[in-house]
Amino acid sequence: MLSLKKYLTEGLLQFTILLSLIGVRVDVDTYLTSQLPPLREIILGPSSAYTQTQFHNLRNTLDGYGIHPKSIDLDNYFTARRLLSQVRALDRFQVPTTEVNAWLVHRDPEGSVSGSQPSTGLALESSSGLQDVTGPDNGVRESESEQGFSEDLEDLGAVAPPVSGDLTKEFPADISSLTEAVPSESEPPGLQNNLLSPLLTGTESPFDLEQQWQDLMSIMEMQAMEVNTSTSEILYNAPPGDPLSTNYSLAPNTPINQNVSLHQASLGGCSQDFSIFSPEVESLPVASSSTLLPLVPSNSTSLNSTFGSTNLAGLFFPPQLNGTANDTVGPDLPDPLGGLLDEAMLDEISLMDLAIEEGFNSVQASQLEEEFDSDSGLSLDSSHSPSSLSSSEGSSSSSSSSSSSSSASSSASSSFSEEGAVGYSSDSETLDLEEAEGAVGYQPEYSKFCRMSYQDPSQLSCLPYLEHVGHNHTYNMAPSALDSADLPPPSTLKKGSKEKQADFLDKQMSRDEHRARAMKIPFTNDKIINLPVEEFNELLSKYQLSEAQLSLIRDIRRRGKNKMAAQNCRKRKLDTILNLERDVEDLQRDKARLLREKVEFLRSLRQMKQKVQSLYQEVFGRLRDENGRPYSPSQYALQYAGDGSVLLIPRTLADQQARRQERKPKDRRK
DNA sequence: CGGGTTTGTCATGCT
DNA sequence: ACAGCATGACAAACC
Numbered sequence: 001m002l003s004l005k006k007y008l009t010e011g012l013l014q015f016t017i018l019l020s021l022i023g024v025r026v027d028v029d030t031y032l033t034s035q036l037p038p039l040r041e042i043i044l045g046p047s048s049a050y051t052q053t054q055f056h057n058l059r060n061t062l063d064g065y066g067i068h069p070k071s072i073d074l075d076n077y078f079t080a081r082r083l084l085s086q087v088r089a090l091d092r093f094q095v096p097t098t099e100v101n102a103w104l105v106h107r108d109p110e111g112s113v114s115g116s117q118p119s120t121g122l123a124l125e126s127s128s129g130l131q132d133v134t135g136p137d138n139g140v141r142e143s144e145s146e147q148g149f150s151e152d153l154e155d156l157g158a159v160a161p162p163v164s165g166d167l168t169k170e171f172p173a174d175i176s177s178l179t180e181a182v183p184s185e186s187e188p189p190g191l192q193n194n195l196l197s198p199l200l201t202g203t204e205s206p207f208d209l210e211q212q213w214q215d216l217m218s219i220m221e222m223q224a225m226e227v228n229t230s231t232s233e234i235l236y237n238a239p240p241g242d243p244l245s246t247n248y249s250l251a252p253n254t255p256i257n258q259n260v261s262l263h264q265a266s267l268g269g270c271s272q273d274f275s276i277f278s279p280e281v282e283s284l285p286v287a288s289s290s291t292l293l294p295l296v297p298s299n300s301t302s303l304n305s306t307f308g309s310t311n312l313a314g315l316f317f318p319p320q321l322n323g324t325a326n327d328t329v330g331p332d333l334p335d336p337l338g339g340l341l342d343e344a345m346l347d348e349i350s351l352m353d354l355a356i357e358e359g360f361n362s363v364q365a366s367q368l369e370e371e372f373d374s375d376s377g378l379s380l381d382s383s384h385s386p387s388s389l390s391s392s393e394g395s396s397s398s399s400s401s402s403s404s405s406s407s408a409s410s411s412a413s414s415s416f417s418e419e420g421a422v423g424y425s426s427d428s429e430t431l432d433l434e435e436a437e438g439a440v441g442y443q444p445e446y447s448k449f450c451r452m453s454y455q456d457p458s459q460l461s462c463l464p465y466l467e468h469v470g471h472n473h474t475y476n477m478a479p480s481a482l483d484s485a486d487l488p489p490p491s492t493l494k495k496g497s498k499e500k501q502a503d504f505l506d507k508q509m510s511r512d513e514h515r516a517r518a519m520k521i522p523f524t525n526d527k528i529i530n531l532p533v534e535e536f537n538e539l540l541s542k543y544q545l546s547e548a549q550l551s552l553i554r555d556i557r558r559r560g561k562n563k564m565a566a567q568n569c570r571k572r573k574l575d576t577i578l579n580l581e582r583d584v585e586d587l588q589r590d591k592a593r594l595l596r597e598k599v600e601f602l603r604s605l606r607q608m609k610q611k612v613q614s615l616y617q618e619v620f621g622r623l624r625d626e627n628g629r630p631y632s633p634s635q636y637a638l639q640y641a642g643d644g645s646v647l648l649i650p651r652t653l654a655d656q657q658a659r660r661q662e663r664k665p666k667d668r669r670k
Numbered sequence: 671c672g673g674g675t676t677t678g679t680c681a682t683g684c685t
Numbered sequence: 686a687c688a689g690c691a692t693g694a695c696a697a698a699c700c
Contacts, residue, residue, distance in 0.1 A: 510678085533688065558689090563678060565690055570677090572691090676699075685690080 512556045519552050521545075528553050529560030623648065 509517075516525055522543050531539060536557065540550065620638050623631050637654040639647045 559679065561689065562680080562691095566678070566692080568690085569692055674700085676697100678695100678697080680693100680695080682693090683691085685688100 512559055515552055516556060519549050521549060521553060521556075525556050525560065528556045619646075 510525070512525055516528070521528070522545075523539060527539065528536070540553065545553070616638060620633060620636075621630060625631060631648065633651075635651055636648050637651050639649050639654055639657075641647055
């Protein structure tokens, strides 16, 4: 029970201190459940910074850098660092290494999907431009995408031949490459210029293309998982098998009454839910046809490159595309990214913006974090101990410095206390003053005044938290006091002066000093208290002491040592509190920094969404039917298939799928 | 004089 | 068993 009591009281004390110091909410559970030892130790168990200390050994302790001298636990130290880094990594998206390639395809009159060989039908007249930007870094990806493309084609060939046959039968091929379909951003919309060339001027790209694309993929993935506004899973509703076949089965014989000659692009190699291109328009005129128009992959055209282009920055919400297509693409082009740019995300962004503008005080930061998500584990950066040293940059201040100060002062304390002990005076309340004054046995060489290290003013000046200690509890007798106490001959003093003297002595001498005098102890309390036990026993053996004297001497020694212990204990308490204060400050700093990083990330997220939207509009606007007319966004939409290809589907079907997707995630969330 | 602070002391547990 | 340390609790002194 007692240990339990101690445990609880200690823990509660620390916990209370921590909470009282924290202006903001700190998820203590996070600390407790983490493997970061220091705070957990402080709260739950023997505190590393608040533990019993062998002060005689402290003078050998470290300078305080790196590891708390009282908890030299390298395993915990490195474990904490590793975990901390992992936790911090949680705040960043785990970007899949998926990639998207755009394919151009055209259909030839014979009904075969041209481009079934990457190097043949799919070859883009201007594909060289695409490949130019592919660059060395994309070499591997390119080959991968080609492989994926081949697979796609195989799927098409195996499953979709009837459709493709229908399509081609029905639609005269209008072979224009995607590159032709996408204009440069500076060109008037609708011009049949190279679609990708402006996007593929990778030389200007200040970004890491792959990173950008990964970010984009993350956005989409996150959107599919969290926002649930996409219709990405439509393809997953299909029975196991080729999703494309499923799509075809949805509208196997529905004729597309136009000759849909798709300059199709697909995103090859993308295994993620990728239906961001599925629009959300519900009230659009329903096309009679529900036929899916698979966008057959072309060869090495890579949207990676496309997205990597800085030109995209200028493509945000580009002007109306396809100016020549009066009847279709226009301002009312549905926002294919409605799901991506959902309000929730924007709210977050707005909140973060607000937070930034307002300077991120701790309370706001805390509230913001609560509003966002629960990755507050990032504040795990419990800076209390060695673990905090891992906290990157400049915030790794606390523990080392605090530990050093602690250990330094502790060692100083020990050294001083070994030099001498607190002087004690007799207890006036139990002794006859005159008897005390007549006491003998004080040896001058032992009457030097000693004080505890942190009672030394010079030391106090180094300990700011003790600066306010201005009390003058002069229990300790100064040498002068001792001398003066002995000087006046008792016989020469009047009664009144004796009383005054007694008062003075009472104030100058400790109670044990008085007791020692009263009992005629032949050596100083300093010796009694501070001599090593062997020397102490040796000293006792030199004198013939009564039992009462021996008892008093042992009491003096016990009290004197306990007095120092109490002082050390209190000092440690102060150090602990100060360390906690520093820890809180560090945690708040880290928290603010993490929130700032989060804001930055959300901003880049938003930018990427805009880029995707722009690209959608670009691609869609450049698609032409067999008559060279653009498709109406009210009737068709682009949609990513599960296998990475891009489909041009009737909007009705897209809407259906979108609705289906809206229901499904809700269920999944519960 | 009351309240807060500092300090000494005791009791207790632990090593 | 003893010495010593740590610490909660209490009280006295002090401000």
